[in-house]
Every structure is written in C-alpha cells, then in structure tokens.
Amino acid sequence: MKKTVFLGALTAAGLVGGAAAAATLDDVKARGTLNCGVTTGLVGFAAPDANGVWEGFDVAVCRAVAAAVLGDPTSVEFVPTTGKTRFTALASGEVDMLARNTTWTFSRDTDLKFDFVGVNYYDGQGFMVPKSLGVTSAKELDGATVCIQTGTTTELNLADYFRKNNMNYEPVPIETNAEGQQQYLAGACDTYTTDASGLAATRAAFENPTEHVILPEIISKEPLGPLVRHGDNEWEDIVRWTLNALITAEELGVTSANVAELAAGKTDSPETNRLLGTEGNLGEMIGLDADWAVRALSAVGNYGEVFEKNIGEKTPIGLARGLNAQWADGGILYSPPFR
Amino acid sequence: MTTMTDPPQASFRLSQLIYDTRYRSYTFQFIALMLLIALMAYLGANLVTNLAEQGQNISFGFLAEPSGYDINQRPIEYDSQSTHLRASIVGVLNTLIVAFLGCLTATILGVVAGVLRLSPNWLVRKLMAGYVEAFRNVPVLIWILIIFTIMTAVLPAPNAFRGDDSESSMLFGSFAFTNRGVYTPAPIWGPGSLVVVLTFLASIFGAIYYRRYATKLLYDTGKLLPMGWPSLVILFVPSILVYFVMGQPISLDYPALAGFNFQGGLHIRGSLIALWFALAIYTGAFIAENVRAGIMAVSRGQTEAAASLGMRPNRIMNLVILPQALRVIIPPLISQYLNLTKNSSLAIAVGYMDVTGTLGGITLNQTGRAIECVLLLMLFYLTISLAISAVMNVYNKSITLKER
Amino acid sequence: MSKDNIAFHRTHMLPEAPPPATETGAIKWLRENLFSSVANGLLTVVAGYLLLSLVISAGPWFLNGIWDSPSLTACREMLDGRTGACFAVLTERWNQLLFGFKYPDELYWRPTLAFVLLFVAIAPVLFVKFLPHQLLIFTGLYPFIAYWLIWGGSIIVPVMALLGVLFGVLVYRRTLTVSAGVAVLAGIVGAMVFWWIAGFVTGSAAGFLALEPVASRDMGGFMVNLMLGVVCVSLSLPFGIMLALGRQSDMPIIKWICVVFIEFIRGVPLITLLFVANVVLAYFLPPGTTFDLILRVIIMITMFASAYIAEVIRGGLAALPRGQYEAADSLGLDYAQSMQFIILPQALKISIPGIVNVAVGLFKDTTLVSVISMFDIVGMIRGPILASAEWNGVYWELFGFAALLFFITCYGISQYSQWLERQLQTDHR
Structure with missing residues (x-):
C-alpha cells in the first residue's frame, strides 16, 4: 500500500514539473525561489555555516540574482553539487544557474552547451x-x-x-x-x-x-564564473548584468550602505543613475523592474564588499585583490558600461 | 498484433478477449507489449528532444580522444596522452585486480571463519560469530572508509622513515607501511629468469602428478607412499637448482626512501588495500555463513559413519564433509563473488581508479558524456555478471548430473 | 548360597558422591569448551590474547571519552595527553547526524514523531499473531501520515493520495469478477485518474491545514537512510511479487520482459543505477521536468530491490510442491484466487529469510547515496562534519557511531526474522 505515497509524490512532482518547461525567468518567478548550484562546501566561496545558512563569495552572486529577480536575497535554494554532478544539474534544469567556481573553457562553453555570463574571480x-x-x-x-x-x-x-x-x-x-x-x-x-x-x-x-x-x-588560467544553460538569452542577460552591476557599483562607489540614499534621487553621475534605475529603463530591458540593481546591491553589497567580506585580506582566507582589482586599480576586472 | 495471429473462430466475440481464458493471455500480452513500446517510445522521444534542445548527440567518438589525466595504478602502459578508451581499459583491469584479490582473500577468510564457527571451542566460536555479525550488519561503505582511515590517518607518512633515528622503521628492512600504501620488495626478472619460472611451473605439474600416482597406487595396491615431503622436494628442489645454475637471474628490488616517496619495490596503494581488505572481510563474513550452512547441511550421520570407520577429524572434514558440503556452498559462493565484484565499484569513495573511477568518474566529468559513459559502465558489469552466471549454470548442471 | 558366604555386602545406599572436580561446574565447562585438545587450547589462548588486547587498547579510549566540548582541539586539551575518545562530536553534531544540516530545528519533532509512529505502524505487521487486526488500519494510514509529517504541506495532498488508493481498490473490487489482471489494471488506472483530478484540487487549496513544508533536499543524516530503507523496501515488495509472478508466467512476452528487467538490474552495481538517477535520468524525462533527487533515488533503489526480492520470491514459488498448484486448480480457483489463497501465502512464508536478507542489504546500501552528494549519515560525516574546522580529524567516534546505528538496526531485523521463522513453522517435523 505504500506505493501510493510514491505515486502521489510522483504525480505532485509531475504537476509541478510540467510547468517548468517555460523560460527560466518565468519559472523562477512562479516558483518564488532561485535554484542555485554551489559546491558541497568550500569555506569563503560557498559553505553552510553552523546554522546551515549558506555563505560565501559564490553564494553572494546567487543572492544578488535572487534579490534582483525576486526581491528577496534569502529565497535561494542552494543545491550542493560535486565536480561530477554540476553540469548535469544545470543541463537538466535542476538548478537555474551554477555559481560553483567553475572554469570558463572553450569546450564547456560550446560542447557542453552552457553560457558563462562573465568572470567573478580570476584564478589560477x-x-x-x-x-x-x-x-x-x-x-x-x-x-x-x-x-x-x-x-x-x-x-x-x-x-x-x-x-x-x-x-x-x-x-x-x-x-x-x-x-x-x-x-x-x-x-x-x-x-x-x-x-x-x-x-x-x-x-x-x-x-x-x-x-x-x-x-x-x-x-x-582559471577564470571562474557563473554559468547558465545555453539558449535562454533573457535569463543569461539577467545573471550577466547582475554580476556586472556588482562590479560597476564598486567602480562607481555605490555600496550597500549608500545605495538607498543614492537611489532616492538623481545623482551627478549618469551611469550611477542608470544603474540604480533613476534614469533610463535598463531594468525593463532585461525584463525586470527599475530597482533590480538597488535590491541586489543592498542585499549583498558591491563586488569589493563581497570580496572583502568573504575572502578578502581581513578574513581567515586572506586573499589579496591581485588580478581581481578594478581595471582602474591595476586589476583586470572590467565591466561593460551600463548604457 | 498478437491478438490477431490466432484466427478467431466463427463464434468469436470481442468480449472473449477479456472473459475467455483461452484468449485472455493474448490480450494481456498485447497490452503489456503496447505499454512497453509506449514507454520506450516516450523515453526515447524525451531523450531525442532533450538532446536536440541542448544541441548534444550520442557519440562514442570521445573514446578515441586523449584523456588528459593521469592514473596512479597502471597495469598497462598509460599516460595522459592515451585515449579515454585506454583509460577505461586501465580501469577495467584495476577492477579485475581488486575483485580477484578480494575474492581470494574473502574465500580464505570465509572458509576459516565458517569452519571455526562450528569449532568445539566456545571462545573461538563466539569470536567468529562476533566477526560475522559485526561485518554483515554494517554497510560495506563504512568498512571501506574505516580501513581507509586506518591507512591514511594512523599509519606514518613516508617522512617518518627519514633520518637515522626516524620515528618509524621498515619491517625487516624491506616492507614499509606508510599512509600512502605498503611498499614491498618486487622481483626483478633478469635474463634466464624465464627458465626458472618454467622449471617451477613444471615442478607444480610434477608434484600434482606424483600425488595422483601415489593415490592411485594406494587404491590399486594398498601400498602407501609418503605424500608430504616428496611433493615439497619436487616442488622446490629443481627450481632452486636451476636458479643457481642460471646464475641467480631473479633478484629483489627493495623499496628505499628517495625524494618524496619510497622508490622501487612494489607499491600497493592505500586505496587498493582499503578496498581489498574491506571487501574481503565483508564478503568473508557472508561466505562464512554459507560455509557454515553448507557444513550443517551434511547430515550428522555422515560424520558419525566416518568416525565409526576410524577416521580422524581432519580426514572426516576433508574426505567426507567438505566434498558434500561444497555442492551446497559453491552456488552462493559464486554469487558472493559477483557481489564483491559489483561492490568494488565503491572504489570511488577512496579514489581507487577502477572502471567506475576512470570511465564513470573522470572521463564522464571531463567529457560530459554522461549517457555514453554510464551505458558502457553498465555494459561492463552486465557482461561480467552474465559471464559468472553462465559459469554458475554450467556448474549447477554438472552437479545435477551426478545426483541420483 | 546364603548371604553369609559373601564376604561383604552393602546394606544401605551410599550417598551420592559429587562428581570429580574435572567433571563439574566451571572446570568441566572449560575443559570441554576451551581446552579439549592441545590445538584447541592454543586456539583459546590466541583468541583470548586477541580479545584481551582489544579490550586493553579500546577500554581507556571509551572510559576517558569526553562528552562535552566545542571542538577537537578543546577536547584534546581536556584529555591532556591521555588516550580517550571525543564523543563530544556526537553530542554537538547530534542533530546533524540524525536530521542533516538543513532540516529546520524547530521541526525536528515531526520526523521524530514519524519515527515513533513507524513502530506503532509496523508492530501489527511484525507481531500479527499477538495484536488485534484492527491495528492494521493504522498501518495502512501510516504512509500518508508519515509523508505529511516529514514533508509537511497541506493535509489535502496525503488525504487525496489516500482517497485515490481507496478509489483504486474500489475499482479493483468491482472489476474482480471479470479477471484479476483486468482488475489490477483497472484499479491502477482508476487511482491514476483520481490523482490526476485531485491534482487540481490540491493545487488550489495549498494552504489548507498545512504544516510548514520542507523540501526533500533539506533532509539528511540517518533520517535519509531510514526513509530510503523503509520506503524502498515497502515499495519493492509488491513490485517484487509482480515481477516474480511475471517471471513464472506462461505468457512468453510478459515472462521475457520480467526476465530482462530482473537480470539487467541484478547485473549492475547499485552505484551505476544511482549515477543514472543523478546524471542520466533527466535526459529521459520531458524537457524541463525536474523532480527531487531523493525521489529519483527512491525510484532507482526500488527497482534495484524489486529485482532482488523477485528472485527470492521466485525461489519460494519454485520450492512449493507442484501438488499445491494442482490442488488449487482442482478446486476450480482461478489464477488470482489460487495465488492469493494457496500459493503466495506459502511461497512468501518460505521467502521470509531471503526477503529480510534483501531488506537488510538494501538498508545498508542506502549509504551509497553519499557517493552522489546526498547528505545521508555517511555523507554528513565525510562532508560537513569532517570538513569543519572544529572536528577535522575525528574519525573513529563518527564512523563507529554510524556503524553502531546500522548494526543495531540490521541485527535487530535479522533477529526478528529468525524469531518469525520459528513462529511460522507450521509443518510438524
């Protein structure tokens, strides 16, 4: 008689799953959570703390996307993946994006049919x-x-x-x-x-x-970055520009502390205004509202803040910015302009 | 169209397909077949759609490409430029190695423990029962991990052997137990060693022949030839003579600490040892139960009859009980071998590079060809188990023939 | 001859003398059981030495064990160089070992309650002779209650699932007069249709009497092993019976399907099936469909167990004397009736030891899910606990604890099966 639970669950899952064939953005919105693939545990990049809350540099990217799309940085379902399971998890739609220190390589981008949205850490x-x-x-x-x-x-x-x-x-x-x-x-x-x-x-x-x-x-050379499935360009744009927003925000001096204040009214810098949605309609162009970047930034802070908080020199991990400094500071971190 | 192959009678009504037992089975088979075909078609269609959507295809071309990774235990020539196919073959060989070693050790352990479980000695009986229950009731994965932990966390690192007053020293100056595995002396086959080996092989046959001859003589004439020492002489004396005549062609290569690791000798890696021992001890516990059941299946009258003929307990065991018990023991024994081989796929937990580790592990990861790799992996295990089943069937047939 | 001719005769019975010291009490026992021969004596000494050295080395380790400390370093300091275990890792990570690291703390009572109820539910099955049969109703309800407790969500879902089953049974009963096969088929289709319709109801009333839902990927620890074990064994029994009957069937196509399925599953290691669940299954589902890893694993393990159970039951069916089949036929019973009343009860009885062996083996095999990055108890130990800065290097306590949990469960089950075998022995030999 116990098979019924299984069948019941199967039916339920089938009903839930049936709706998942549409675009990733709609799925995520309908589900109310973002499924984000991370490592099974690497302190500083992605690891659950003592209370089971995921923290880290890669985790912050997931949270930023969740904040931009859903308005809530905590509505992320973290799916721990190993080196073996990560690509299948993404390809099968089990996760919406993968932020798992994954190296951007030619074959992964082309043969495995994924799209790397950018580089969040230049590694070796x-x-x-x-x-x-x-x-x-x-x-x-x-x-x-x-x-x-x-x-x-x-x-x-x-x-x-x-x-x-x-x-x-x-x-x-x-x-x-x-x-x-x-x-x-x-x-x-x-x-x-x-x-x-x-x-x-x-x-x-x-x-x-x-x-x-x-x-x-x-x-x-190990350029690590988040990746999404090939073919869903709208979703890819959202993840890409959320990452770029974090990077640009550091360049423009927007932090989690002052983002609310800067977003309250127009500032002198047109790019800041465009980023924060007080000018132009960039949010609309990627299928979100005008405040998307504000939410992402107030949730996790800009790239520099994320770096310092999770893996920077003041943390036990103690990584220097090195290559990952802004281009203006001698690094190679360079976000395309928000225009 | 199974239903229609049987031409209906003139009085055939459609309802007969359900109500009439003569036709009902056709209906069922037809439905089952249709359901199966529908299921296959459904899965196949999904596969095709999914692959098309992701722009992938099913292709085994990756097997011919260079693998790019290294494997530590290589029974055959292999480096990172070899193909994925070759990497898989290395994996297959490693699987067979650990399966062979495991089966051998498990049999010895199992037979000893099974016989001792029936020993008149209370303490030994209880100890063996403890061993069997402890190992049968705990997952083999946990045993593998425990033994692996003993290997890596308890044994000293090679560094501990360094220096004059080192913390650890080698056993007899030739065996080193380190947390990277065990280093033992390895034979070096010099020129002329082939002769020695051939002589030894010939001696084995000679010894067997001598024993047969002695038995035959005993049965035919009642003349009792000594068995023990002549066999030993036949076995070893010629080989030793030849060894010295040929100028000692076989020598031992002793492991020595050089650089980071011990160099030379034979390196049995920790992962192999953990897997081998854990599988052997675990499966041994099951075999012990089979052996015990087999011995108990021989009726007590047989033992008593043999004893009344004046046979000593050893001979009773060897000549009366074991031959009869073997018939009961061997079929489950073979299926235990099969289980051990399948369980060896847990190698992945300790990083032993068996076929699950190479083909189903690194190759799968590096190429992303999940379907192809898992398919090949399943085929490999399926082949092995079907082969073993075939052997078992032949054996079963051979013992049924003897039955009256 | 008179008595006088005899030099001595006893006039009264001597009191019973105690047996010689070598033939009584502890000494006799020792002689017979430990030192009956020189070889045996040697064996005893060796075994005794082994046992003693084990006790001497492990004794202080247990006795000096530290049960309360925040980390391994602190624990080592408290031990102060003595040999001793750091059982503190068990107390500190107790909840993680049992429930995984993501199951919400305040909801631990739910799986615990489900676990306790499990005993209530299986007791009537295990001790069928001693407990009233009415309790079996609870056993039938248990899966739905347990599902609701562990996963949470609206009560509508399990209720609808239950109603679907009842509906299916009703359909089965109604169509049974036609033929057993048709009835089974109709029952399944009926239940499916019911669930399909019920899917709309549950979707709209998601909040009705809802417990806080918990996603299955938040479950971990020993709970996962128990869940997988219980669910898969219970599911695989009916499937196993069907496969066994199918393999015995004289319908070639059905027989052929069953043979291929069974031999295929038995020929590959469970781990490859788990790989399938993990990395391949997604390709065979409609695009975009995803369902829980745990559900995929349940499907695979159930298939695996069904094949093994089918073989055990086939053995039981084959062991039945031919006369039983013929007797059933001669009574005019049809296939379903003869199976239900004559063949299966006997065949299953013969198969009990085998089924229990499969169940125990399966329960042990649930640890394999740790290989595909699920956090069952072994996964928890190897992953989050051993990797944490506090407990890096605590091996024996953790693995020992996991081994102990499995030992208790599996040994208990096999002891029960031996007891049951004795209970069911109805043949008077």
Whole structure:
C-alpha cells in the first residue's frame, strides 16, 4: 500500500514539473525561489555555516540574482553539487544557474552547451605544501604525491604541467575538498593542488595555517564564473548584468550602505543613475523592474564588499585583490558600461 | 498484433478477449507489449528532444580522444596522452585486480571463519560469530572508509622513515607501511629468469602428478607412499637448482626512501588495500555463513559413519564433509563473488581508479558524456555478471548430473 | 548360597558422591569448551590474547571519552595527553547526524514523531499473531501520515493520495469478477485518474491545514537512510511479487520482459543505477521536468530491490510442491484466487529469510547515496562534519557511531526474522 505515497509524490512532482518547461525567468518567478548550484562546501566561496545558512563569495552572486529577480536575497535554494554532478544539474534544469567556481573553457562553453555570463574571480591553479617539506618551487615536485580533486580542469592542467616539465608524480584522486584536506593533513600526499583561491580557503580552515605555504607557480588560467544553460538569452542577460552591476557599483562607489540614499534621487553621475534605475529603463530591458540593481546591491553589497567580506585580506582566507582589482586599480576586472 | 495471429473462430466475440481464458493471455500480452513500446517510445522521444534542445548527440567518438589525466595504478602502459578508451581499459583491469584479490582473500577468510564457527571451542566460536555479525550488519561503505582511515590517518607518512633515528622503521628492512600504501620488495626478472619460472611451473605439474600416482597406487595396491615431503622436494628442489645454475637471474628490488616517496619495490596503494581488505572481510563474513550452512547441511550421520570407520577429524572434514558440503556452498559462493565484484565499484569513495573511477568518474566529468559513459559502465558489469552466471549454470548442471 | 558366604555386602545406599572436580561446574565447562585438545587450547589462548588486547587498547579510549566540548582541539586539551575518545562530536553534531544540516530545528519533532509512529505502524505487521487486526488500519494510514509529517504541506495532498488508493481498490473490487489482471489494471488506472483530478484540487487549496513544508533536499543524516530503507523496501515488495509472478508466467512476452528487467538490474552495481538517477535520468524525462533527487533515488533503489526480492520470491514459488498448484486448480480457483489463497501465502512464508536478507542489504546500501552528494549519515560525516574546522580529524567516534546505528538496526531485523521463522513453522517435523 505504500506505493501510493510514491505515486502521489510522483504525480505532485509531475504537476509541478510540467510547468517548468517555460523560460527560466518565468519559472523562477512562479516558483518564488532561485535554484542555485554551489559546491558541497568550500569555506569563503560557498559553505553552510553552523546554522546551515549558506555563505560565501559564490553564494553572494546567487543572492544578488535572487534579490534582483525576486526581491528577496534569502529565497535561494542552494543545491550542493560535486565536480561530477554540476553540469548535469544545470543541463537538466535542476538548478537555474551554477555559481560553483567553475572554469570558463572553450569546450564547456560550446560542447557542453552552457553560457558563462562573465568572470567573478580570476584564478589560477597552484600548489600547497607543508613548510616542513622544504619545497619552494613547483619545479621541485618531481616524484611527489599530489592530491587532486577529480572532475575538474585542475586534473588536466596538472597532467600537462608535469609532462611539460618532464617530471613524474603520483596522483591521488579525491572527490571533495574536505577529503583532500584530510588526506593532505595526514601526509598521504605531499602537495595539494587546486585553484589558488581554493588553496587559501582550505588553508584557512587548518589548525595551523602558518605551517603551510602556497608555492609561487600558478600553472594555469582559471577564470571562474557563473554559468547558465545555453539558449535562454533573457535569463543569461539577467545573471550577466547582475554580476556586472556588482562590479560597476564598486567602480562607481555605490555600496550597500549608500545605495538607498543614492537611489532616492538623481545623482551627478549618469551611469550611477542608470544603474540604480533613476534614469533610463535598463531594468525593463532585461525584463525586470527599475530597482533590480538597488535590491541586489543592498542585499549583498558591491563586488569589493563581497570580496572583502568573504575572502578578502581581513578574513581567515586572506586573499589579496591581485588580478581581481578594478581595471582602474591595476586589476583586470572590467565591466561593460551600463548604457 | 498478437491478438490477431490466432484466427478467431466463427463464434468469436470481442468480449472473449477479456472473459475467455483461452484468449485472455493474448490480450494481456498485447497490452503489456503496447505499454512497453509506449514507454520506450516516450523515453526515447524525451531523450531525442532533450538532446536536440541542448544541441548534444550520442557519440562514442570521445573514446578515441586523449584523456588528459593521469592514473596512479597502471597495469598497462598509460599516460595522459592515451585515449579515454585506454583509460577505461586501465580501469577495467584495476577492477579485475581488486575483485580477484578480494575474492581470494574473502574465500580464505570465509572458509576459516565458517569452519571455526562450528569449532568445539566456545571462545573461538563466539569470536567468529562476533566477526560475522559485526561485518554483515554494517554497510560495506563504512568498512571501506574505516580501513581507509586506518591507512591514511594512523599509519606514518613516508617522512617518518627519514633520518637515522626516524620515528618509524621498515619491517625487516624491506616492507614499509606508510599512509600512502605498503611498499614491498618486487622481483626483478633478469635474463634466464624465464627458465626458472618454467622449471617451477613444471615442478607444480610434477608434484600434482606424483600425488595422483601415489593415490592411485594406494587404491590399486594398498601400498602407501609418503605424500608430504616428496611433493615439497619436487616442488622446490629443481627450481632452486636451476636458479643457481642460471646464475641467480631473479633478484629483489627493495623499496628505499628517495625524494618524496619510497622508490622501487612494489607499491600497493592505500586505496587498493582499503578496498581489498574491506571487501574481503565483508564478503568473508557472508561466505562464512554459507560455509557454515553448507557444513550443517551434511547430515550428522555422515560424520558419525566416518568416525565409526576410524577416521580422524581432519580426514572426516576433508574426505567426507567438505566434498558434500561444497555442492551446497559453491552456488552462493559464486554469487558472493559477483557481489564483491559489483561492490568494488565503491572504489570511488577512496579514489581507487577502477572502471567506475576512470570511465564513470573522470572521463564522464571531463567529457560530459554522461549517457555514453554510464551505458558502457553498465555494459561492463552486465557482461561480467552474465559471464559468472553462465559459469554458475554450467556448474549447477554438472552437479545435477551426478545426483541420483 | 546364603548371604553369609559373601564376604561383604552393602546394606544401605551410599550417598551420592559429587562428581570429580574435572567433571563439574566451571572446570568441566572449560575443559570441554576451551581446552579439549592441545590445538584447541592454543586456539583459546590466541583468541583470548586477541580479545584481551582489544579490550586493553579500546577500554581507556571509551572510559576517558569526553562528552562535552566545542571542538577537537578543546577536547584534546581536556584529555591532556591521555588516550580517550571525543564523543563530544556526537553530542554537538547530534542533530546533524540524525536530521542533516538543513532540516529546520524547530521541526525536528515531526520526523521524530514519524519515527515513533513507524513502530506503532509496523508492530501489527511484525507481531500479527499477538495484536488485534484492527491495528492494521493504522498501518495502512501510516504512509500518508508519515509523508505529511516529514514533508509537511497541506493535509489535502496525503488525504487525496489516500482517497485515490481507496478509489483504486474500489475499482479493483468491482472489476474482480471479470479477471484479476483486468482488475489490477483497472484499479491502477482508476487511482491514476483520481490523482490526476485531485491534482487540481490540491493545487488550489495549498494552504489548507498545512504544516510548514520542507523540501526533500533539506533532509539528511540517518533520517535519509531510514526513509530510503523503509520506503524502498515497502515499495519493492509488491513490485517484487509482480515481477516474480511475471517471471513464472506462461505468457512468453510478459515472462521475457520480467526476465530482462530482473537480470539487467541484478547485473549492475547499485552505484551505476544511482549515477543514472543523478546524471542520466533527466535526459529521459520531458524537457524541463525536474523532480527531487531523493525521489529519483527512491525510484532507482526500488527497482534495484524489486529485482532482488523477485528472485527470492521466485525461489519460494519454485520450492512449493507442484501438488499445491494442482490442488488449487482442482478446486476450480482461478489464477488470482489460487495465488492469493494457496500459493503466495506459502511461497512468501518460505521467502521470509531471503526477503529480510534483501531488506537488510538494501538498508545498508542506502549509504551509497553519499557517493552522489546526498547528505545521508555517511555523507554528513565525510562532508560537513569532517570538513569543519572544529572536528577535522575525528574519525573513529563518527564512523563507529554510524556503524553502531546500522548494526543495531540490521541485527535487530535479522533477529526478528529468525524469531518469525520459528513462529511460522507450521509443518510438524
């Protein structure tokens, strides 16, 4: 007799699901929540805190989109995905967008039929070793045992790097960052490799972070960014320009503290006005209302604020802005103009 | 159109299709077939639409492309420039390796534990019961993780072996137990080693032949030849002679700490050990129960009859009980082997690169070809289990023939 | 001969002498059970040594255990170099281990209540001889109550689901006179139609008597293992019976379908089926349809378990003497009646140990969902708990706890099945 629950649930799910074939924006609005794919847990980027509330740099992007579209940064359903499940989750529509430190590559953009909406973190793959090992350069790692997360571009970069430098290594494949951390700390591998930001985040969670160094070599380009399904251009625009709004806001000096004040009336800067919807009708053009950017910004703050709050130098993760500074400050963060 | 193949009688009415037992089965089969076809068509249509919508297609071309990733345990030549197909084959071989090792160890463990569970010794009996219950009632995944944890978190890192007064030292100077696995000496096959190996193989056959001959002689004439020491002599003496005659072609390569890791010797990785032991101990508990049930299925009269003939307990076990019990034990034993092979797919939890790890793991991730990879993966396991089922059927047939 | 010729004769009975010391009490027991031969004695000593060393090494670990500390570092400080366990991780993360990290705190009473009610619901099934049959009504209602408690939402949904079932049964009863197969089919179609119509009602009255809804991806911990185990085993029983009957059927097409299905499912590891649920199933559903991962996993595990249960039941069917089938036919019973009254009750009885084995195996296999990034108890341990800065490095306590939970459940089930086997032994051999 218990099969009925199952069938009942199935019918219910079918009825809910039946409506999901329309455009993503309508789905999200109808559902009232944004389904956002994140990692299973990487402190600083996306991890649940002690109360189960997701926090982090990638999480902030999801919250900003939710605030822009739904008006509520908390109406986000975070779907933890592994390297293996993330693309299927997005392709099957289980999530509306993926904000899971995913590297923008040619084949992912074209062959896997996704669209990267931009770059929220310019990263590169690095190595972390215990200080006691006495290694100062990745070139000295010949013969080392390397812990590596499977299903990521890091795996391919690693193979390329060692082959190019004619070195041997012993890969120890691991599924999640948590496992990598355990293996590395237990000494089951000499070095742990992943994106430099991820290394910093992982190191921050160690008991004695100072006993580990991140080697200077960065062996790859890893532009990380949110992505959406290919083909739904309206939704893609919304996610893209929400990200750009965060970046532009920093450039224009709009913060979560002053956004309400600036949005109250017209300012001297026309671009600020356009961004905050007091001038022009940019919101309308992407299918939202005029206040969309105001909501996003007051929910999470501008790019700089998000960075400082989650992964910046004052946090345990302690990443410098580096490449991720605004273009005017010597970085390569450059948002197209709001016009 | 199944219903219509049978030409209806003149008096055939449509209602007979439901009410008449002669036709009802056709109706049902027709409905079932139609439902099946409809379901298939529905799923197929969805697949085609979904693929078209995402602009993808089903293609196995990716198998011929370079994989781009490295695998630590390589039974055959492989590097990151090899194809995905080759990576899958490496995975298949790794699966077979762990399955073979696991089955072997599980059988030994299971038979010992099963026999000891019936031992007259109370303490041993209870201990074995404890082992069987503890392992049968806890998921194998948890055992794999526990043994893996022992491997990585308890054993020392290779660094601990460094220096003169190191924290850890190698067993007999040749075995190193580290958290990256166990390093043991490996044989080096020099020129002429083939002769030694062939001699040894020939000795094995010789020993078997000698034992057969001795048994035959015993049955035919009642003359009792010694069995034990002559077999040992036949087994080892020629090989040892040849070994020295050929100038000691086989030597051992001892592992030594060099650079980051131990170099040389044979490296049995922690992931393999965790998987192998966990599967063996877990499956061993099930085999122990099969063995026990098999032995108990041999009626007590057999034991008593053998004892009344004056046979010693060892001989009773070997000559009377086990041959009869085997008939009961072997079919479930084979299905345990099958289970072990299927459970070896849990390798993914400890990063052992079996076929689930390569084809179903990294290749799937890197190429995004989920359908193709999972399909191939299923085909592989299906082939193995059908092959084992076929063996089992042959075996079952062979023992039914003997029955009266 | 007179008595006088005999030098000595006893005039009264001697009192019973106690048996020699070697033949009595503890010593006899020791001799017989532990030291009956030299080899046995050696074995005893070895086994005793092993046991003793285990106790000596694990004893202080248990006794010195710290039950209250905020983190591993704090715990190690409290232990101050002694051997000891940090059971504090269990107390501190208790709720996470049982309910996952996202189930709302204030709603823990709901799954707990559902868990308690589970015992009330299965008791009449487990102890069918000792409890009144009326209690079975509650068992029938339980799935709907449990669904409502765990997932929340409007009470209309489970009520409608229940009504759909009742409607289906009604249709089944009405059409039973035609033929069993038709009746089953009609019953299922009837229920489906009812649910389809009810879907509109539930959609419009979503807030009626509603508990706060909880999404299934917010569930985790041991709760997920229990849910998957209970749901999948209960679902797979009817499917398994149908598959077994189908495989025994003399209709070639139906038989063929069942054989292929069973052999396929039994030939692949569960983990590949979970991969299917996780990464492939979406391709086979209408575009845009998504449903919960947990539901997809339930479907796959149910299919998996059905195939195994079908094989067990097939064994039971095959073990029945041919005469039982013939007897049923000679009584003039049709297929459905003979199955319902003669064959299945006996076949199922024979199959009980096998079914319990499958159930236990299945329950253990629910831990595999951790591999596809679901946070069941193993997933919770490997993911959020071991990765947290506070508890990084606590292995034994956590894995030991998970192992203990499974051991208690599985050992309990297998003990019950042995008891039931004895209860059901009606043949007087």
